[in-house]
Amino acid sequence: MVAIRTSISRRRWLLGATAAALSLPFAALGAAPAALAPPLFWRTVRALHEHLFPPLPGTPSVADINATAYLSAVLLDPRIDAAEREFLSRGVILLDAYARRRHDRPFTALAEDEREAVLRRIEENPDGRYWLSLIVHYLLEALLADPVYGGNRDGIGWRWLAHDPGTPRPPRGWYEAVPEDA
Amino acid sequence: MPEFDVCIVGSGAGAAPIAATLAAAGRRVVVLEKGPWLHEGDFFKDDRALGARRAYKPRLRDEPHVLEDRAEDGGWQATPTWQSERDFWNGSAVGGATNFMSGMFHRMKPQDFKLRSIYGPIADATIADWPIDYDELEPYYALVEQEVGVSGRAIAHPHAEPRSTPDFPFPPTTEHLFARRIDDAFSRAGLHPLPVARAILPATVGERGGCSYSGYCGGYGCATGAKGSARAALLTRAVATGCCEIRPRAHVFRLVSDASGRAIAAEYRDAVGGTRRVTAKVFVLACQAIETCRLLLLSHSPRHPRGLANGSDQVGRNLLFSATALGAGDFPLAEAPQAERGALAAYGPFVNRALQDWYHIEDPAFDGPAKGGTLEFVLQHPNALARASTLKWDENGRLLWGRELKARLEREFTGMRRLNFEVFADWLPHADCHVRLDPAVTDRWGVPVARVRLGFHPHNARVTAFLAARGEEALRLVGAGNVRSRVYDSPPPNLVAGGCRFGTDPSTSVLDPQCRAHEVDNLFISDASFMPTGGSVPYTWTVYANAFRVARQVLATV
Numbered sequence: 001m002v003a004i005r006t007s008i009s010r011r012r013w014l015l016g017a018t019a020a021a022l023s024l025p026f027a028a029l030g031a032a033p034a035a036l037a038p039p040l041f042w043r044t045v046r047a048l049h050e051h052l053f054p055p056l057p058g059t060p061s062v063a064d065i066n067a068t069a070y071l072s073a074v075l076l077d078p079r080i081d082a083a084e085r086e087f088l089s090r091g092v093i094l095l096d097a098y099a100r101r102r103h104d105r106p107f108t109a110l111a112e113d114e115r116e117a118v119l120r121r122i123e124e125n126p127d128g129r130y131w132l133s134l135i136v137h138y139l140l141e142a143l144l145a146d147p148v149y150g151g152n153r154d155g156i157g158w159r160w161l162a163h164d165p166g167t168p169r170p171p172r173g174w175y176e177a178v179p180e181d182a
Numbered sequence: 183m184p185e186f187d188v189c190i191v192g193s194g195a196g197a198a199p200i201a202a203t204l205a206a207a208g209r210r211v212v213v214l215e216k217g218p219w220l221h222e223g224d225f226f227k228d229d230r231a232l233g234a235r236r237a238y239k240p241r242l243r244d245e246p247h248v249l250e251d252r253a254e255d256g257g258w259q260a261t262p263t264w265q266s267e268r269d270f271w272n273g274s275a276v277g278g279a280t281n282f283m284s285g286m287f288h289r290m291k292p293q294d295f296k297l298r299s300i301y302g303p304i305a306d307a308t309i310a311d312w313p314i315d316y317d318e319l320e321p322y323y324a325l326v327e328q329e330v331g332v333s334g335r336a337i338a339h340p341h342a343e344p345r346s347t348p349d350f351p352f353p354p355t356t357e358h359l360f361a362r363r364i365d366d367a368f369s370r371a372g373l374h375p376l377p378v379a380r381a382i383l384p385a386t387v388g389e390r391g392g393c394s395y396s397g398y399c400g401g402y403g404c405a406t407g408a409k410g411s412a413r414a415a416l417l418t419r420a421v422a423t424g425c426c427e428i429r430p431r432a433h434v435f436r437l438v439s440d441a442s443g444r445a446i447a448a449e450y451r452d453a454v455g456g457t458r459r460v461t462a463k464v465f466v467l468a469c470q471a472i473e474t475c476r477l478l479l480l481s482h483s484p485r486h487p488r489g490l491a492n493g494s495d496q497v498g499r500n501l502l503f504s505a506t507a508l509g510a511g512d513f514p515l516a517e518a519p520q521a522e523r524g525a526l527a528a529y530g531p532f533v534n535r536a537l538q539d540w541y542h543i544e545d546p547a548f549d550g551p552a553k554g555g556t557l558e559f560v561l562q563h564p565n566a567l568a569r570a571s572t573l574k575w576d577e578n579g580r581l582l583w584g585r586e587l588k589a590r591l592e593r594e595f596t597g598m599r600r601l602n603f604e605v606f607a608d609w610l611p612h613a614d615c616h617v618r619l620d621p622a623v624t625d626r627w628g629v630p631v632a633r634v635r636l637g638f639h640p641h642n643a644r645v646t647a648f649l650a651a652r653g654e655e656a657l658r659l660v661g662a663g664n665v666r667s668r669v670y671d672s673p674p675p676n677l678v679a680g681g682c683r684f685g686t687d688p689s690t691s692v693l694d695p696q697c698r699a700h701e702v703d704n705l706f707i708s709d710a711s712f713m714p715t716g717g718s719v720p721y722t723w724t725v726y727a728n729a730f731r732v733a734r735q736v737l738a739t740v
Contacts, residue, residue, distance in 0.1 A: 051583070051584065052583040052584060052587075053583070053584070053587070053588070054584055054585065054588075056585065056588060059588050059592075079235055080235075081243065081264075116584075119583075123580075123581055129581065132581055132583075133574065133575075133581055136574045136581065136582075136583055136587070137571050137574070140567065140570040140571055140574065141230060141234065141567060143570070144229065144566040144567050144570055145229060145230040145234075145567060146228055146229070146230060149230055158566070160592075161566070161591060161592065161595035161596060162595060162596045163564075163566050163595055164397070164529065164564070165227060165229075165566065166227035166396035166397055166398040166529075166564070167227060167394070167396055167405075168225075168226050168227065168405050169226060169227065169228075170226035170227075170228040170231065171226075174224075174226060174228075174231075175228065175230075175231040175235065175237060178218070178231070178237045178238065
């Protein structure tokens with residue numbers, strides 16, 4: 001099979017975001033605090049997920065796919081590059097700061113059209129675009145990765161898309177047992 | 183007294199035939215493999231682990247490559263892969279990348295061995311004929327059918343290469359509805375659809391189970407043993423002789439040579455990072471082309487100051503990939519007859535069809551006859567994460583989310599199936615495609631990494647563009663909609679060869695026609711590195727066949 005690279009591989013390269021962007025992201029979008037209080041951070045993630053993956057009839061919701069908890073596990077996953085995890089978090093903090101600067105309100109308090117405008121504006125920035133693509137990527141993982149990883153509750157994502165994931169299915173913990181430096 | 187008769191570095195398609203042949207003959211063999219030793223029970227259909235998290239591949243920060251691309255100013259831009267995320271690893275495990283292949287098997291054709299003689303020189307391409315011809319390799323292609331387990335159907339076909347046996351030893355795998363549609367449509371148009379062989383057993387044979395038709399084949403380890411990985415097909419048997427020891431998680435970083443220049447030991451890091459050494463009478467390298475070149479260059483000594491077997495400065499030169507283009511066409515399920523929808527939607531059965539009607543091109547687009555290539559037809563891979571993650575981008579590169587994203591996922595997953603074609607054509611060897619050691623970047627143990635220059639000969643794209651246009655026409659013949667294709671100038675990392683060319687002249691080749699190093703008489707190289715040109719097909723069958731050929735030579739020396 002000619003390799004059609006999966007997931008985020010090469011995306012950063014193709015999008016023109018650089019390694020420097022991971023250490024000093026979104027410089028063009030203005031300043032943001034170093035951190036958000038955890039409750040606000042996760043409310044912001046939840047609002048972001050709800051906007052990107054809205055509850056529509058006949059489709060799974062972010063609660064069905066456990067998207068927010070899934071992302072919190074991603075942020076602690078040592079197999080994902082630490083710089084990428086930091087970049088994911090920085091984007092959330094910046095999203096809140098950017099919403100406050102444009103609308104004097106946190107992202108969580110914005111109306112749907114305001115959220116859309118803020119996100120499309122962020123998409124215009126190469127780093128912002130890369131960050132959003134990662135957020136959507138991990139939403140899709142929560143939707144379609146094996147339920148052993150915490151999303152896709154009872155295979156709801158697979159059922160929605162009539163997808164047969166193949167067998168044998170991975171048992172819990174097998175991947176963590178794969179030698180990292182194999 | 184050396185501990186072993188033969189020490190093999192690597193355990194994939196180039197290595198396992200040596201191990202199996204030598205062990206069966208009672209020679210003491212040790213196989214040093216960088217990756218873990220996995221078995222059928224360790225393999226699962228897990229999109230996240232295999233694709234998104236790169237299971238069985240080193241972390242790019244720990245073990246990068248440095249890739250050189252042509253810069254806008256005409257120079258070369260070097261980027262470590264941890265920065266670009268261009269992954270040039272193909273999976274480390276006992277059995278090597280064959281664990282993760284899709285097993286689409288093609289022989290090279292007689293003309294592929296004589297590319298320069300038949301088609302003549304091309305400016306700036308360092309094309310050379312092979313020092314052996316098809317007839318010399320043919321018995322080993324036939325041997326691979328038996329030993330590795332190749333299923334297929336030999337038919338009278340204008341473009342098929344000669345074979346010494348009437349048919350394959352195993353009947354074809356179960357085929358997808360697309361196979362019949364392709365046969366009908368192409369034959370009506372005067373084309374010659376070719377049944378493609380697969381290194382997959384359709385039914386249980388001995389210890390190896392038959393294919394489970396899960397659809398998750400390429401990129402995934404096989405849970406039944408049906409896939410003819412070097413491990414399932416050959417190494418298990420080699421170990422059973424009692425003469426072959428496999429040392430997994432043994433990462434060789436240097437071959438030691440003595441004052442006379444002969445190889446005497448391999449030094450490697452074991453699973454806990456300790457340095458160990460193993461001695462043998464003969465050494466065989468088969469680490470895939472880039473890492474084989476790297477290991478030779480790392481193994482310099484007073485007798486080999488430029489690297490082992492590199493007195494003529496040929497190691498790393500003439501690196502090959504495969505020139506590729508990819509195409510796709512869509513088949514809405516709603517347009518299929520009700521009775522055929524289930525079969526059309528199935529992901530398990532194989533399409534197993536190719537066109538080689540343009541393996542030799544005579545067309546006004548080229549100045550005289552030109553070497554063409556293969557159009558391989560494959561069902562889109564079912565990997566849900568990879569598909570979905572691609573669907574988040576629209577045609578203009580805008581990121582989709584919300585209602586648009588959900589609607590697109592529904593449409594593409596539940597409403598259609600996609601038939602892809604992959605183009606395989608010669609990647610012409612030339613001066614700007616090679617492997618060296620990086621002067622600054624090291625792996626996590628401080629060992630210089632391979633620096634790979636990825637220059638692309640413009641002729642490649644002329645051929646792949648021509649074939650992609652034929653591929654688009656072919657998909658339309660089958661009734662596909664939304665047909666499109668793309669020609670790639672970046673190389674597919676899983677189709678890599680060359681770098682240690684074999685030949686008769688030590689000043690222009692690293693290996694002699696038996697794949698023994700010109701300068702080191704107890705060193706053989708049996709992965710795809712030996713290939714002066716790569717043909718216009720995937721390499722694995724040829725690598726297996728040549729390694730069985732080399733095994734006879736190795737056996738004759740110990």
